[in-house]
Amino acid sequence: MAACSVFSSLRSQLSKVRRLAGCVECVECVHTGRWMLSADKALLVKLRKTTGYTFINCKKALEKFNNDVTLAEHWLHDQAQKEGWSKASKLENRRTSEGLIALLRKENAAVMVEVNCETDFVARNEMFQQLVQDVAFATMEHHQSRVHAGYVKSLMSAENVCKLAVPEGSSVADQLALAIGRLGENISLRRAVSVGVPADWRMGSYVHGAVLGRSEVSMGRYGALVVFQGGPEGQEEVLGKKLGQHIVGEAPLSLGEVGDVPCGETETRLLPQTFLLEPQYTVGQYLALQNARVFDFIRFKCGEETQ
Missing domain, CATH: 1.10.8.10 (Ubiquitin-associated (UBA) domain)
Incomplete structure (x- = not known):
């Protein structure tokens, strides 16, 4: 009762x-x-x-x-x-072969990062894409915080990138953990590179399989940066994009030398390769016509094996 x-x-x-x-x-x-x-x-x-x-x-x-x-x-x-x-x-032991490449350029600097996940479904998720963009901005801020002279290319380990601060103030590692907690998949940072060039040099870029994101960050399955000098006045950006498209499509492994003779379909040097957009020329011949010279390039393919 x-x-x-x-x-x-x-x-x-x-x-x-x-x-x-x-x-x-x-x-x-x-x-x-x-x-x-x-x-x-x-x-x-x-x-x-x-x-x-x-x-x-x-x-x-x-x-x-x-x-x-x-x-x-x-x-x-x-x-x-x-x-x-x-x-x-x-x-952590589950394989991450999907994900996105992000490319960000500011003035005479550029960064390219790769963040991986387990499935394409998560790669299309807005939260994952925001994470990839945040990593790109953190890498760019780190690059710009240091004094550079001349041409600088810095390859950063995943461990070092994870220590960087994202725009919200937490670390990249904390943001990775947050994304894993919300999305339920293994997510890993594979690699990052930052590039700085002198004022009279140029950078070209291209991202293939692009997805929508913040306008200043390009994201996709493939990305390429190319460092060059010269080209038709006012058309440097167009030339840089064409070179980036070729590098993504033909996957050169090294630069080669001016005047190198092509060695056939298995050619892996950039300059002797048949130029993808104008196949009547090699890349070297096309550059000569444009009064331009390539100094270096970087190509990322999402999920590829790296040394």
Whole structure:
């Protein structure tokens, strides 16, 4: 009888709270005895849309912080990151052959990075694509923070890139863990390169299989950077793109020398290769016609084996 009396009293109190609160429902926290607001439906929809977390987790976060969206979002990020680090250790041996190449250019500098995941489905996910862009910006900021003179090409290890800070202030490693926690796949940073050139040199670039992203970052399955000098005045960007397209399509392994004789279909030197866009010329011959010279190039293919 005593138990029934207690439950009756609780129901009466709950009814009073609901009448006072109008349309806002309340629930009692069993562990603390405090009254907590249940998740507001409009806020729940907003939090779900802005964060991408599950409906259940968003509801739990709003109830935990009495519908304070800011606190709920911070808590969700913290939980996802903790879960991500745990998942990362469990998934680290799973193969990551999909993903994206990102290429970012600013004035006389450029960076190219590769971030990998397990499936093409995740590679198309907006959160993964934002992560790839953040890595590119972090790499560019690191490059621009250092004093450079002349031509500089810096290959960065995955370990060093993971230590860099992303625009939000956390590290690349933390953002990787966060993405793993939310997307449920192994995600890894494979490589990054930054390039700086003198004022009278030029850089060309091309990304194949491009996906939509921030306008200044190009992302796709293949990427190429080419460092050159000369070319028709006002047409340097066009020439650089053509050279980048050739490098992506023909996959040269070395530059070669001016005047090298082509050795057939298996030619892997850039200059003696048949120029992809104008096959009546070799790359070397085409450059001579344009009064241009290539000094270096870099080609990334997503998921390829690297030394």
